[in-house]
Amino acid sequence: MKNLIKSLLEEALNNLVENNTLPRDHGAQIHVEKTRQSAHGDLASNIALVLAKAVGKSPREIAGDIVGALPRSSDISRVELAGPGFINFFLSPSARWQQIEKIRAAKATYGTSNTGRGKKVMVEFVSANPTGPLHVGHGRGAAYGDALARVLKAAGYSVHSEYYVNDAGRQMDILALSVWVRYLELCGLEFSFPKECYQGDYIWDIAATLHRQEGGRLQHDLAILIQGLPNDPEARIDRMVEGAKNLLGEADYLLVFDLAKEIMVDLIRQDLNHFRVNYDQWFSERSLVDSGAIKHAIEVLEERGHLYQEGGATWFRSTAFGDEKDRVVLRANGSHTYFAADIAYHLNKVERGFEWLINIWGADHHGYVTRVKSAFQALGGGSDALDVLLVQFAVLYRGGEKVSMSTRSGDFVTLRALCKEVGEDAARFFYALRKPEQHMDFDLDLAKEQSNENPVYYVQYAHARICSVFRQMETKGIEMSDSQIDFSSLVEPEEMNLIDELSRYPEVVAKAAAGHEPHQLAYYLRETATCFHAFYNAHHFLNAEAAVREPRLALIDAVRQVIANGLGLLGVSAPEMM
RNA sequence: GCGCCGGUAGCUCAGUUGGAUAGAGUACUUGGCUACGAACCAAGGGGUCGGGGGUUCGAAUCCCUCCCGGCGCGCCA
Numbered sequence A: 001m002k003n004l005i006k007s008l009l010e011e012a013l014n015n016l017v018e019n020n021t022l023p024r025d026h027g028a029q030i031h032v033e034k035t036r037q038s039a040h041g042d043l044a045s046n047i048a049l050v051l052a053k054a055v056g057k058s059p060r061e062i063a064g065d066i067v068g069a070l071p072r073s074s075d076i077s078r079v080e081l082a083g084p085g086f087i088n089f090f091l092s093p094s095a096r097w098q099q100i101e102k103i104r105a106a107k108a109t110y111g112t113s114n115t116g117r118g119k120k121v122m123v124e125f126v127s128a129n130p131t132g133p134l135h136v137g138h139g140r141g142a143a144y145g146d147a148l149a150r151v152l153k154a155a156g157y158s159v160h161s162e163y164y165v166n167d168a169g170r171q172m173d174i175l176a177l178s179v180w181v182r183y184l185e186l187c188g189l190e191f192s193f194p195k196e197c198y199q200g201d202y203i204w205d206i207a208a209t210l211h212r213q214e215g216g217r218l219q220h221d222l223a224i225l226i227q228g229l230p231n232d233p234e235a236r237i238d239r240m241v242e243g244a245k246n247l248l249g250e251a252d253y254l255l256v257f258d259l260a261k262e263i264m265v266d267l268i269r270q271d272l273n274h275f276r277v278n279y280d281q282w283f284s285e286r287s288l289v290d291s292g293a294i295k296h297a298i299e300v301l302e303e304r305g306h307l308y309q310e311g312g313a314t315w316f317r318s319t320a321f322g323d324e325k326d327r328v329v330l331r332a333n334g335s336h337t338y339f340a341a342d343i344a345y346h347l348n349k350v351e352r353g354f355e356w357l358i359n360i361w362g363a364d365h366h367g368y369v370t371r372v373k374s375a376f377q378a379l380g381g382g383s384d385a386l387d388v389l390l391v392q393f394a395v396l397y398r399g400g401e402k403v404s405m406s407t408r409s410g411d412f413v414t415l416r417a418l419c420k421e422v423g424e425d426a427a428r429f430f431y432a433l434r435k436p437e438q439h440m441d442f443d444l445d446l447a448k449e450q451s452n453e454n455p456v457y458y459v460q461y462a463h464a465r466i467c468s469v470f471r472q473m474e475t476k477g478i479e480m481s482d483s484q485i486d487f488s489s490l491v492e493p494e495e496m497n498l499i500d501e502l503s504r505y506p507e508v509v510a511k512a513a514a515g516h517e518p519h520q521l522a523y524y525l526r527e528t529a530t531c532f533h534a535f536y537n538a539h540h541f542l543n544a545e546a547a548v549r550e551p552r553l554a555l556i557d558a559v560r561q562v563i564a565n566g567l568g569l570l571g572v573s574a575p576e577m578m
Numbered sequence B: 001g002c003g004c005c006g007g008u009a010g011c012u013c014a015g016u017u018g019g020a021u022a023g024a025g026u027a028c029u030u031g032g033c034u035a036c037g038a039a040c041c042a043a044g045g046g047g048u049c050g051g052g053g054g055u056u057c058g059a060a061u062c063c064c065u066c067c068c069g070g071c072g073c074g075c076c077a
Helices: A002-018 A047-055 A059-069 A093-109 A136-154 A170-186 A201-214 A222-226 A233-274 A285-290 A293-303 A338-351 A363-378 A415-422 A424-432 A444-452 A455-475 A493-503 A505-514 A519-538 A546-569
Strands: A032-034 A043-045 A076-082 A086-091 A120-124 A158-165 A281-284 A307-310 A313-316 A327-330 A356-362 A386-391 A394-398 A440-443
Touching: A002 A032, A002 A043, A002 A059, A047 A059, A047 A086, A059 A076, A059 A086, A086 A093, A093 A493, A093 A546, A120 A136, A136 A158, A136 A356, A136 A386, A136 A394, A136 A415, A136 A424, A136 A505, A136 A546, A170 A201, A170 A233, A201 A233, A222 A233, A233 A415, A281 A285, A285 A293, A285 A338, A293 A307, A293 A327, A293 A338, A313 A363, A327 A338, A338 A356, A338 A363, A356 A363, A363 A386, A394 A444, A415 A424, A415 A444, A424 A444, A424 A455, A424 A519, A440 A444, A455 A519, A455 A546, A493 A505, A493 A519, A493 A546, A505 A519, A505 A546, A519 A546
Parallel strands: A120 A158, A120 A356, A158 A281, A356 A386, A394 A440
Antiparallel strands: A032 A043, A043 A086, A076 A086, A307 A313, A313 A327
16 A cells, blocks of 8 residues: 555656656655544655755645646545645545455465565574573574564565574583583582582483483593682683593593583474474584684685784784774684684675575674674675674563573573463563563563463454354355455444554565564554454444445455464464464 | 663553654553453543753654663683
């Protein structure tokens, strides 16, 4: 509808340019908006107000010219000039009626478009260290990233989703250490578990698997390991990791390390699976080392003259790209930094042919954004080909108290527990209702208690209600005719509102994709459900006289379709009964 | 100290490429099931859009400044 009016206005402006009423280079963008009040028509444009400055005439005068130059359309019943210079459009009934059959014919494809033109985009999200189960903070990134990927796909992009597995860093060494120490406890050794290690119960589970698999073969005297440790906790850990490596030997250490990693990644994959998040690919950080990709990336930077040596380390001159300081890629001890791996990863993404990279990170990584963008540019990437979207923290409250979240202490609410408490649908919709940059207060008591008050049920209920009507239709032996439906009796305000709401859906999807804001969709669905429930309560379908029955049934059939499509993009189910 | 994000109804939040009288959910008050699902609907009260200044026909939206909250400023990841 909006597009129709836009093209009418465009034609009018062209006409005015032709007869020299408007300058050729006015450069005004045509905006058409849904009006808030019915007195202002259905859709309105402020184009005359925007043009006023450039043309040097009063907005109302320009508006008059535009209205005069507007081509006729059977979809527009009336055009009015209003207020300071708004042009208000009133839609004809037939324009609305057409929308219903358009939706019913398009079915699951209604709302999809080709605005993305098949552009190859990679969405990377969650990518949490596999050192513990996912918590509700990760859930937010998962819900957002997955919904965004689905929305982009609907808008015609060629989308690839990926999870970057940080399986090469120090955190993973600590995980392996923690597992081995628990394993020693299972072997019967007595000592107090180091507080620097991961405390969560899942460490026990991995240790048990290790014990079942290897028996007592990996048992060593722990005393050597915990003797004469330094006071600094970080240094203590590094010393213990070193000790574990020495005692176990390279092969056995790797065995523990890999087992821990495999189990953790599997756990994370399962959690995300249940959350209806499925990746196209899980990409291993260590594969970048093994394939020589890191070496390759550093060579590329070297060739382009972006590196220098200082203090035994190799630095990337990121200040040349606006970073506040230069960053180390190779440490004095020869090992590469996490940053170096990330540079290689981004180079790899480009080499795989992706034209647009979207990274979704937790807000605590925002200090890292400039550095990665710098490296990306240094490697020859376009400045608009990489978007880093930050998801703010979800602060948890339980009983009015803030819940601390720390992987190390094992004190956190897992995504799995959340799903179990409130269900996947409610959890996904709850997340979807908040835009990512908004700091989020997550009241666990409320989320749990709300399970029947959650807005998701409001939307799902609309869908189930409609399905119920069609079930009733069958039991009552009523049939929809195959012939063309006469919509002329569809004139009630609730019906018009509902049709307008449905016809807005494709724009909402396109806007959600363009602005990476899937939350628009969640709000839209709630509003659509409101329009439907209002209609439902005011009018009858099956019990109405024949003339209005069929068009109304067709209308709610269209509503059902739009709600199902929209919920699908958010990873929420559309139940036929509830 | 510097940087990123936020501050909109009692609470949780939409609305920001500048548009007409700032919205929703929730909570509160009142009313609606003898025809298709009351997990619903209808009506009502509730606001210095953090404070102040500026830009203009017009500002929650843009600029400046201050206040409050979250996060970040490693040869960690």
